[in-house]
Amino acid sequence: MIGAIAIEALQMALVLLAAPGLVGIVRAVKARLQRREGPPLIQPYRQIARLLAKEVVLAENASWLFRTAPYLVLAFTWAAASVVPTFSTHLAFAPLGDLIVITALLGAARFLLALAGLDIGTSFGGIGASREVMFASLAEPAMLMIVVTLAIAAGSTELSSIAGFMLSPASGLRVSFALALVALGIVALAENGRIPVDNPATHLELTMVHEAMVLEYSGRHLAMIELAAALKLLLTLSIIACIFFPFGLDGPGPLVGLFAYAAKLGVAAILLGIFEVSIAKMRVFRVPELLGAGLMLGLLGTLLLYVSRGL
Amino acid sequence: MIAALLLGTAALVALALAGTVTRGQGAALYATAALVTGLSALLALASLTSPPATLVLPLGLPWLGWHFRLDALSAFFLFVVDLGAASASVFAIGYGRHEAEPTRLLPFYPLFIAALQLVVLADDAFSFLFAWELMSLASWALVLVHHRDRESIRAGYVYLLMAVLSGFALLLCFGLLAGAAGSYGFDAMRLAHPAPGLAALALLLALLGTGAKAGLVPVHAWLPLAHPAAPSHVSALMSGVMTKVAVYAFLRIAFDLLPIPPDWLGLVVLALGAITAVLGVLYALMQHDLKRLLAYHTVENIGIIFIGVGLAMVFRADAGEQAAAALALTAALFHVFNHSVFKSLLFFGAGSVDAATGTRDMERQGGLIHRMPRTAFFFLIGCAAISALPPLNGFASEWLTFQAILLGPGLPEWGPKIVIPVAGALLALAAALAAACFVKAFGITFLGRPRSAEAAAAREADRFSVGAMGALAALCLLAGIFPAVVINALAPVARALIGTTMPAQGYVPWSVIIPVAAARSSYDGFAIFLLLAAVTALAIAGARRLATHAVRRAPAWDCGFPNPRPETQYTATSFAEPIRRVFGPAVFGAASAVRMPPPGSTAPARIRSALRDRIWDIFYAPVARFVDRLATSADRLQFLTIRRYLFFVFASLVALLLALALTQ
Numbered sequence: 001m002i003g004a005i006a007i008e009a010l011q012m013a014l015v016l017l018a019a020p021g022l023v024g025i026v027r028a029v030k031a032r033l034q035r036r037e038g039p040p041l042i043q044p045y046r047q048i049a050r051l052l053a054k055e056v057v058l059a060e061n062a063s064w065l066f067r068t069a070p071y072l073v074l075a076f077t078w079a080a081a082s083v084v085p086t087f088s089t090h091l092a093f094a095p096l097g098d099l100i101v102i103t104a105l106l107g108a109a110r111f112l113l114a115l116a117g118l119d120i121g122t123s124f125g126g127i128g129a130s131r132e133v134m135f136a137s138l139a140e141p142a143m144l145m146i147v148v149t150l151a152i153a154a155g156s157t158e159l160s161s162i163a164g165f166m167l168s169p170a171s172g173l174r175v176s177f178a179l180a181l182v183a184l185g186i187v188a189l190a191e192n193g194r195i196p197v198d199n200p201a202t203h204l205e206l207t208m209v210h211e212a213m214v215l216e217y218s219g220r221h222l223a224m225i226e227l228a229a230a231l232k233l234l235l236t237l238s239i240i241a242c243i244f245f246p247f248g249l250d251g252p253g254p255l256v257g258l259f260a261y262a263a264k265l266g267v268a269a270i271l272l273g274i275f276e277v278s279i280a281k282m283r284v285f286r287v288p289e290l291l292g293a294g295l296m297l298g299l300l301g302t303l304l305l306y307v308s309r310g311l
Numbered sequence: 312m313i314a315a316l317l318l319g320t321a322a323l324v325a326l327a328l329a330g331t332v333t334r335g336q337g338a339a340l341y342a343t344a345a346l347v348t349g350l351s352a353l354l355a356l357a358s359l360t361s362p363p364a365t366l367v368l369p370l371g372l373p374w375l376g377w378h379f380r381l382d383a384l385s386a387f388f389l390f391v392v393d394l395g396a397a398s399a400s401v402f403a404i405g406y407g408r409h410e411a412e413p414t415r416l417l418p419f420y421p422l423f424i425a426a427l428q429l430v431v432l433a434d435d436a437f438s439f440l441f442a443w444e445l446m447s448l449a450s451w452a453l454v455l456v457h458h459r460d461r462e463s464i465r466a467g468y469v470y471l472l473m474a475v476l477s478g479f480a481l482l483l484c485f486g487l488l489a490g491a492a493g494s495y496g497f498d499a500m501r502l503a504h505p506a507p508g509l510a511a512l513a514l515l516l517a518l519l520g521t522g523a524k525a526g527l528v529p530v531h532a533w534l535p536l537a538h539p540a541a542p543s544h545v546s547a548l549m550s551g552v553m554t555k556v557a558v559y560a561f562l563r564i565a566f567d568l569l570p571i572p573p574d575w576l577g578l579v580v581l582a583l584g585a586i587t588a589v590l591g592v593l594y595a596l597m598q599h600d601l602k603r604l605l606a607y608h609t610v611e612n613i614g615i616i617f618i619g620v621g622l623a624m625v626f627r628a629d630a631g632e633q634a635a636a637a638l639a640l641t642a643a644l645f646h647v648f649n650h651s652v653f654k655s656l657l658f659f660g661a662g663s664v665d666a667a668t669g670t671r672d673m674e675r676q677g678g679l680i681h682r683m684p685r686t687a688f689f690f691l692i693g694c695a696a697i698s699a700l701p702p703l704n705g706f707a708s709e710w711l712t713f714q715a716i717l718l719g720p721g722l723p724e725w726g727p728k729i730v731i732p733v734a735g736a737l738l739a740l741a742a743a744l745a746a747a748c749f750v751k752a753f754g755i756t757f758l759g760r761p762r763s764a765e766a767a768a769a770r771e772a773d774r775f776s777v778g779a780m781g782a783l784a785a786l787c788l789l790a791g792i793f794p795a796v797v798i799n800a801l802a803p804v805a806r807a808l809i810g811t812t813m814p815a816q817g818y819v820p821w822s823v824i825i826p827v828a829a830a831r832s833s834y835d836g837f838a839i840f841l842l843l844a845a846v847t848a849l850a851i852a853g854a855r856r857l858a859t860h861a862v863r864r865a866p867a868w869d870c871g872f873p874n875p876r877p878e879t880q881y882t883a884t885s886f887a888e889p890i891r892r893v894f895g896p897a898v899f900g901a902a903s904a905v906r907m908p909p910p911g912s913t914a915p916a917r918i919r920s921a922l923r924d925r926i927w928d929i930f931y932a933p934v935a936r937f938v939d940r941l942a943t944s945a946d947r948l949q950f951l952t953i954r955r956y957l958f959f960v961f962a963s964l965v966a967l968l969l970a971l972a973l974t975q
Contacts, residue, residue, distance in 0.1 A: 055861030121759030126881025
């Protein structure tokens, strides 16, 4: 029990500290591939520190919701991250919730952020909030279909049980898992507003979704939101790693798990950077087709599982 | 116990009579109703675990009497009815002041509650149908309170037609159940073993009759017309409570009176529930009348409840899956309770907004969070709860429903194996769209800048209204963070209907719920709540320590071009436009066209968009046309001589006798 609490505390501190670094790696990879020098890896940390040092400029009609939302968004994301096994499955908070609870916690964070986008009553806040909930309304069911596929195969929606199942020889290689992995990749891109769904680096107003929603934020509020966004990227990559690449999770000790986790995140960040450089952003109304494909892949994975049972 | 409950019902009837002579706004009447229903709710809660009690009153049909029975199922639904009625009455103490003609409302309001109570207590078909029709008529009178409003008149008309359909279907259903012996007591029906075909037909009739009251697609069309037309505390009762009484009627017939139906009937219920959930929320997204939006969400939530009920029927048909059936039924009942709480809360909020600004049109609201802070906060809790966000109650019940869905693939048959995951996908879609819809409902109504002078001058609601909303918001949070308590309280109902229950919840540790096994899934609402509170405190403390505290108020940034006119904000329609573009063409036959002015002209561009309710086109319009044609052709019979009429009487008599002679 003491060990589980120690691991939990270590994980919660680790994810918060590592999240901006992960963003830094993705940016560095993209810069190198575009033959730019690019900012140093610690730039995201500097950015958060700078935002914390700046004053908050609040719109005149901002309500209490606008001021509390950044903290709540960070809290919901962080709470979700505390349940995902990153480097060890022996987490004290693991019984708090399963993969559905994690999805719902992220949904709650988005709900609050979309409301905050509407609070000032600007057109950009509205456009961001409206498009964000449209994407989410397709991404969330796709996520839950992936959960169904995994739950049928592993007999559980707990991430630690799923990871244990994937490590066991009973899992085998299945078409359904490949489909679920592709679907989860699509969902992860949409959830984090990455290319081709949204461009986190854009400052062209009409192409922004997430950035438009948080346009009115500044100072420490914006720092919380940036931190939450980085944490969410780390969280979704951790979920993919935990489900499909659970090596080292049940290993000889937390140290092996930590190294394996760092390696997994590094590879994921590099792959994400390469992917983002090699593809163009989609038009907004193309995105539902992509997410619909993710939903259908999830459903197909479920149905194929019946067919492939015992293969 | 049951006698005391019936005494409460009688007190409500007396109150209805008092309502006919009440002058003024009826605050005393509402307070008395709140007291009576509050006591009744406590009694119902206390009798949840006690054995079934019966009572016969020498009223009604002379050879039958009025049979009443209080078992776990009726105690639970009575609690839901009384809780909704008590909170609505407290809300109405303050809200009733905004009613222009209270004399059209006061006699029917207590009568409506009394009828709702009688339906769940009735133990024979006659008293059940009597109470059912009384409920329909009382609520119809309440829909027509604003009788000068054209929309109210249309709503009342459509509602009356559908209520007649519902009553007819239930009458036929009970006729089948009573069998040749004609025994209308529920006791006799439980013992009778109707042929499988007849039982299936009776179940489908029950589904039509109760579905038409609950708002199941495709017999939902009256609901979004009628519920918003009534005063808001009545809307809350109709949406939060009356639809649940319809669910009660279906459960009573399908799980208690009939033998275990085959699994395909369960699949029909499940499929209808899933379609209802998605269509309900999609229609809701397209509304900009706040109360109509909420009414369409009732359709969605009824769909979610029927998903749970259908799953329970499918599992119940398989002898090895009784525990899964108990899980699915518990999830459905949990959602019944939750929906009655947050839907009442949301209708109270909508009523307060309506009273404060004089309109239900969201396009004329905005910025109310500044002027109605308490209403806004409680409404936000309701929005989060209905959007199934943790740690509130809506999430707990939808999570349970999902756990039941995940047990579906364990069934040996192929039909359920394939239908259940698809229903799961539709449930997930409905939940995600509901969140989008309530971002819109709260964001457009309460956030942003006022879109009309009335919204800019709105005042906070009175303390009774705010108190009622606060109590329900607290219930949303409590049921969300202690779901184990609710699940354990529902165990007697599941045992009565299925024969088994979910595993007792909340022992190690006491706040966690584990539907099947710990390695399979678990959810700990209380711990999540504590974790969220702790982490939020940590984030705020960290920001306080590390960041400057300077705050400056300035005009909105808006990329450097802030426009002070409120028209530049997103509206309810524009917020839903992306979703309409994705789902609209398929579901609504939506079409929009932009007309640009010629080059060089300064005339505004115009956008015209249209939606159709396809269900109306497919199911209602043909029936209406048929009835119309029939009526037109029957018109010729209206002005005949007496000789001809007599001839018709004679001819039909001969035809009937012939038919009798031939079939004997």
